[in-house]
Amino acid sequence: MKFLPISFLVLALATATAFAYDPSPLQDICVATNDLSSGVFVNGKFCKDPNQASADDFLFTGFRNPGNTSNPLGSKVTTAFVDQFPGLNTLGISMARLDFAPGGLNPPHTHPRGTEVLVVVEGTLLVGFVTSDQLNNTLFTKVLYKGDVFVFPIGLIHFQLNIGNTYALAFAGLSSQNPGLITIANAVFGAKPPISADVLTKAFQVDKKVVDYLQAQFWYDNN
Numbered sequence: 053m054k055f056l057p058i059s060f061l062v063l064a065l066a067t068a069t070a071f072a073y074d075p076s077p078l079q080d081i082c083v084a085t086n087d088l089s090s091g092v093f094v095n096g097k098f099c100k101d102p103n104q105a106s107a108d109d110f111l112f113t114g115f116r117n118p119g120n121t122s123n124p125l126g127s128k129v130t131t132a133f134v135d136q137f138p139g140l141n142t143l144g145i146s147m148a149r150l151d152f153a154p155g156g157l158n159p160p161h162t163h164p165r166g167t168e169v170l171v172v173v174e175g176t177l178l179v180g181f182v183t184s185d186q187l188n189n190t191l192f193t194k195v196l197y198k199g200d201v202f203v204f205p206i207g208l209i210h211f212q213l214n215i216g217n218t219y220a221l222a223f224a225g226l227s228s229q230n231p232g233l234i235t236i237a238n239a240v241f242g243a244k245p246p247i248s249a250d251v252l253t254k255a256f257q258v259d260k261k262v263v264d265y266l267q268a269q270f271w272y273d274n275n
Contacts, residue, residue: 077165078134078230096229097134097141110139112147118221119151125274126156126214134229146229150222152177152214158274159235160211166231168204168224170212172196175220181210196222209236233275242271 078096100109112132119128130149134140146166150158152175160182170179180193181204195215196202204210206227214220240247241263252263 076228078228080232097138099141100138112137112139115147115149115223118219119149121151121153121156121219123274124272125159126153127151127158127212127274129158129275131275133231140229143229144227146226146231148224148226150212150224152212152220152222154214154217154219156214156220158212159237160209161233161235162207162209163204163226163228163231163233164207166226166228167206168210168226168231169201170196170204170222170224171201172198173221173223174198175214175218175222176216177220177222178213178215179204179211181205181208183208235271235273238271238273241266241269 082095114130114132114136119130121128128151130151132140132147132149134146137146140146150170152158175198177196178193179196179202180191183190183192194200194202212222240252246267249260249263249267252258252267253260256263
């Protein structure tokens with residue numbers, strides 16, 4: 053019996069590993085349980101009987117009207133994720149409408165489960181994202197005008213700011229039915245229960261009074 057070359061065995065192992073993977077998570081947590089009576093959640097959503105589906109399941113009308121930008125951020129993000137748009141279940145996509153008052157900001161945030169591609173429909177936006185420490189937290193930023201498209205890679209901190217004197221509108225597509233949202237300021241200073249001041253004073257190298265002040269603020273969510 054002839055022995056297979058080592059290189060062939062390594063290639064076969066690598067190929068097998070490449071095709072063996074866990075499904076991407078579609079929610080923040082999914083703790084395993086052996087108690088079937090208490091376990092009703094799955095990674096994603098349960099499916100309706102296909103024979104009971106209708107065209108209405110694949111229609112979302114939440115983008116028809118402008119979002120209310122009368123808030124501290126001057127922006128409103130209307131999401132069409134699977135929770136709002138059940139027809140997206142298992143399809144791996146979602147959308148959002150972004151309305152901005154003059155000077156309005158969609159603050160630094162991340163989508164842990166999705167890449168975002170954004171198109172400007174009206175106005176002028178300053179947008180950007182920050183890479184991981186692998187690339188020394190480099191900022192990539194650009195001013196976008198009507199018709200421009202920009203992509204924000206999955207998981208990276210990014211933002212959009214209306215730098216024009218008029219209303220701005222953009223639409224975004226995301227590569228997950230539930231891409232998730234972590235707004236940085238809200239998560240760090242508005243966590244419940246709060247993150248220890250000892251952690252934040254050392255992490256941000258500031259006085260405890262600064263941390264106390266920030267944790268006492270109302271961190272508005274524009275979603």
